[in-house]
Amino acid sequence: MRKKILTVDDSKTVRIIVRKAFKTYDCEITEAGNGVEGLAVAAREMPDLILLDVTMPVMDGVEMLTKIKAEPQLKNIPIMMLTAEGGRENVLKIAKIGVRDYIVKPFKEEVLVEKAGRIIELKPLSDGPSKVRSILDPANILILEDKPVIVQQIQDGLKHTPWVFQGTSTQTEAFGYCVRTPPDLVIVSLSLPDDAAFVLFRNLRTNVKTKYLPVFGLVVKTETAPMQRAQEVGFTAIITKPIDMNEMETKIAKAMNLDTSRRYFSIEDDCLIMRLPENCAPAVLVEATNYLKPKLAEAVDAGNNKAVIDIHQVKALHMGVIKLLMQAMQTCRDLGIRFALVANAQIVTECKGFEDTRGWTFFDTLAEAKQHFSKASPAAAPQLANV
């Protein structure tokens, strides 16, 4: 649920700064200009946190604080003082009435947010539900690893992606980077000295800006103790060395909640293309299957009633691929989509060897398949692929 923060300050400037500080977080800011207004707004809104100034006209912050603590319905609302009124004795006197934290002005907005984030759950605002990030969108990934060769391996292995990998070698440097410019994901070696991976993880989880950042642990397959520990403390995923780049790419996409459908589905010349990659590992097949019906339905909805199922990159035919192809063809039939298959010579030969696939007809290239759509009459089109 959206958190509510009440800022009580006679200075409009401070109230604007407070709004500005929290604008990238999912919270609602309400305002009051003095203690009397503050009490009224607190009773009406029941905020999750009150930021309270001391020196104000009509009713000052100390009086408001005292009244809140005497009011059974309000007394449990956490209060953080935000005031120029400091001095050890003043602070102690006010703290004794019951405040959760005390910030003496001047203050940095980041400090205010960080301290508020220790009292209430602050979630950063997403870009909005309408904008789903895709596998083709750029992303920044930070790698904390003291072996530059590993960083280089990851950069080389995923250079076909639009992701930018930044390497760092110390925990302090990595944490500073994350707080300054939070990346989309952090990969950290679990073998770093001084427990650095776990120190970084703990720091990231206690900072409001980084607490929801996906964090991957990187470890040699045989090092089970740190692997287990990372899983227990809540690392988002574990990547084992030697690194399987396909696996890593899939895990990164999943952790960043990316729409990966464009790996398999695209629209070209009013025609939906379903393309399977060279290596159809189980994770790939699951991913492609999940997108199958929605993507075909989306194509029909957009007026595209032709589909090419292109498996020319696939190296070997196995039951997983066959099942996916059969499901794709059946969905096309159900939705009235004309479809054609494209495959390489080896797959065509392998298809002859199975009862279920023996009758499938393939085109050699995507262009040929598309050409046939334009030649074939709508009535004849479903026979393009002889299944």
Next chain:
Amino acid sequence: MPAIQDISESIIRDNITRAIADVYKTMLGRQVILSQASEQGFAEGWPPVHVPGEKPLPQVVGTVGFIGDVNGLIYLYLDTELAQMCTCHMLGLTEAEVIALGDEVVNDAIGEITNMTTGGFKNRLCDAGFPCTLTIPSILRGNNFSIEPISSAQRYIYCFDCCGHRIVADILMKSGD
């Protein structure tokens, strides 16, 4: 209880310099440098709010007091250009937006800067054994005006340079009754 005479000019100077530097660095990301100081500065032309050789600009003056074992007032003089610049930076607004919002928003921002500065100054006095609390800020605007303190008050004037502008802190202090 320590007496006000125990607060030397060097303590006053150190407190105000730190307080102003802290506010400007934290809230505005700017550096301020102490350029001139004067005790009992009643001479003509004081406080020297205008930068010599520059066209005199109208002033926005924030005032916040402190009351307790030591009483006092700090007047913070800023020219209108600097006041506007500070407001833009603090609120994350453009110059055009601040102009559209009017003088009130600038007054409020300068009031808050003065409040924070006086807070920083007097909090150090509190920790040195002079408990006191802040008053609500007020603002003066205009040209060619001077403030004359009552005879029992001690007066200290400090000039600071900030981005080619001048900030003057005029401090009046006397013992609590």
